[in-house]
Amino acid sequence: VSTKELTKTAAVNQKKLDPNGLIYALKNGGPIVWLSCLVMGLTHFTVGQYIKGLIFLAIEVVFIGFMLIENGGLHWLGLMPSLGDRVTEEVWNDDLGIYEYVQGDNSQQILLYAVATLVALGVFIVIWRASVRSGYKGLDLKRRGKHIPTFIDDVKSLFDENIHKLLMFLPFAALTVFTIVPLVYMMLMAFTNYGRTGDHLTLFDWVGMANFISLFDNTSALGRQFFPVLKWTLIWAFFATFLNFFAGTIMAMIINRPTTRLKGMWRTILSLTIAVPQFVSLLIIRTMFKNEGAVNQLLMNLGWITKPLPFFTDATWARVTIIIINCWVGIPYTVMSVTGILQNIPAEQYEAARIDGANAVQQFMNVTLPYMIFVMTPTIISSFTGNINNFNIIYLLSGGGPTYIGDSAGQTDLLVTWLYKLTMDNQEYNLAAVIGILTFLVLATVALFTYRNSGSYKDEEGFK
């Protein structure tokens, strides 16, 4: 215990003494560095880095301006706790003798701008820290009588040792604005009552954990539908992943047999499903499997059935049909990724199994499968999580139908398609956000748990 703690304190001490750190800069910098905490870029001016100092000062001025102007950052942050409560209404204007339309608050806008302001604040703090530290660095160089990097040196360093700052800037900015801000915003929405229920589409409030608690309440919209949908999502992901994996492996082995002819042709035919855009092939298959569709027509013309099979009109039929169609979509992927791996299985292992008298099935179970599972675990996990999020196949084939289990989720809806329906059709944004967070939790648990327990994580040298 004590060794662990010791290393921990040592690490903390080291952090404090990090010569590039903020605290170190404040300790050794003296009054001018302290002042530069208030007026960014001040230290830069004293050591002659004027352009850099000006840039930092300008950033500070712009940021403070953005926070203080009317309808600026502070305005939105101030409204964040209440999310606004002015209703849009008509007010009698005595001077003009007319009713005036007074715009009320829009909670969704307030939350969005407040989150954006918080992110801007975060970015500003990072820049502020950097300004103090880089100011101190210049001061330190001056004290020791060394060359202080000019602005041109700094720009040059962006193409050399600091190239990551130049290269990462745009991708990271795009990621922050269009991925991280929306995700944070959606997650916050899970703690509000933003939705059509109770007419909270313009004005809504924080409700704390209420949405999550209602999951366990059988009478609420969420509680009634969540667990059936979750159950089907997991069943679907299990079958979709493992059926594809086993069937695909067997298919790849059949094609790989030494005496199988035209190996390339079989693989190309299978890979057509991957090459053709999924929405094309899935929409075609949906049409073919309709009650009056080509498949039922064909079977009736052949006289095998007298009335159409309810592929998508009966819940159980629809579930099985979707899983089978998913094999059609998924087996080619497995064949493609497995072919190379199969050829890597050491031939001696098969030879040893044969000498011990193992037949083909035993060889598959005891040699091929363990090896495949070992190598493929990461792929299997990612295909499992991919299937939990498999929007296309459900939405394009059954649309979640045929029958409803609650007021919004259908019998074949996955969590993702339900999330889609909740936002696009039902406008229950808060419930959708809850589903999104829970989906993430399910995925993260599955991914972490399986990955940590897999052979390839515990014993990386195992099969070499």
Added chain:
Amino acid sequence: MAKKYGSVKTKKMITDIIVHVFLAIVAVVWLIPFVWLVAHSFRAESTGLFTPNFFPEKYTIMNYVKLFTETDSMNFPRTFMNTFVIACFACVISSFFVLAVSYSLSRVKWKLRKSYMDMGMVINLFPGFMGMVAVYFLLKAMGLTEGNKLPLALIICYTSGAGTGFYIMKGYMDTIPKSLDEAAYLDGATKWQTFIKITLPLCKPMIVYQVITSFMGPWMDFILAKVIVRAEAEYYTVSIGLYKMLEMEFVNNWFTRFCAGAVVVAIPISILFMITQKFYQEAMAGGVKG
């Protein structure tokens, strides 16, 4: 002895026959939807969804001609061009993002490198659609969800996530020996020069793979476009256009044209896909030898 050898041989032959018959059946099952699609895109007897026979009785080219000439209620050529333009932009920007991030992660040591990679993994675990609704609100707040700004909004949607799509490219860059970089530094090259003159040329097969993959994104995507474009028919991408053709009010007149449109989209995309596979396998098999 000879007899036994013979029986083993017959047994082998029987297995071979069974295997090939099985593979033939598999091939038919996998090909039939596509054959059916192509056949019905040439169907002449009716334009509706359902026909009494599995394959059409009469064939015509008119469905293709009408698809490109009758553009009043559904403008397929326009959706095609929309998607093409968006795909070109998305492809250039995404590829740049992926290359820039991959190089920074593979070749430069910086403090938050590991944290960035972890963050990328966590972000990818969220249902992609979850953020979309908020992205729509955000784009709306920026005024990008109306009229001619919609293509820009779609380009933003297709490229903004590229910063987390670095796994394959970074993995590939990691296989390029560091000694090449070090040799360049000794000759006085900056990191930028090393990136442009050494790393990029060596990544060529992977770059081709990346460029085509990101070009195909907007063609394959259905849901983002549907959420962003909504009802503005002028800015539909092909996937929404084709989906629309199957809706109630269109399907009876448009089903055969839907098939024709699907063929027109599927052929170039499949060819591009086959090309990416060639380059991907080349990249994976060759690696970069020091």
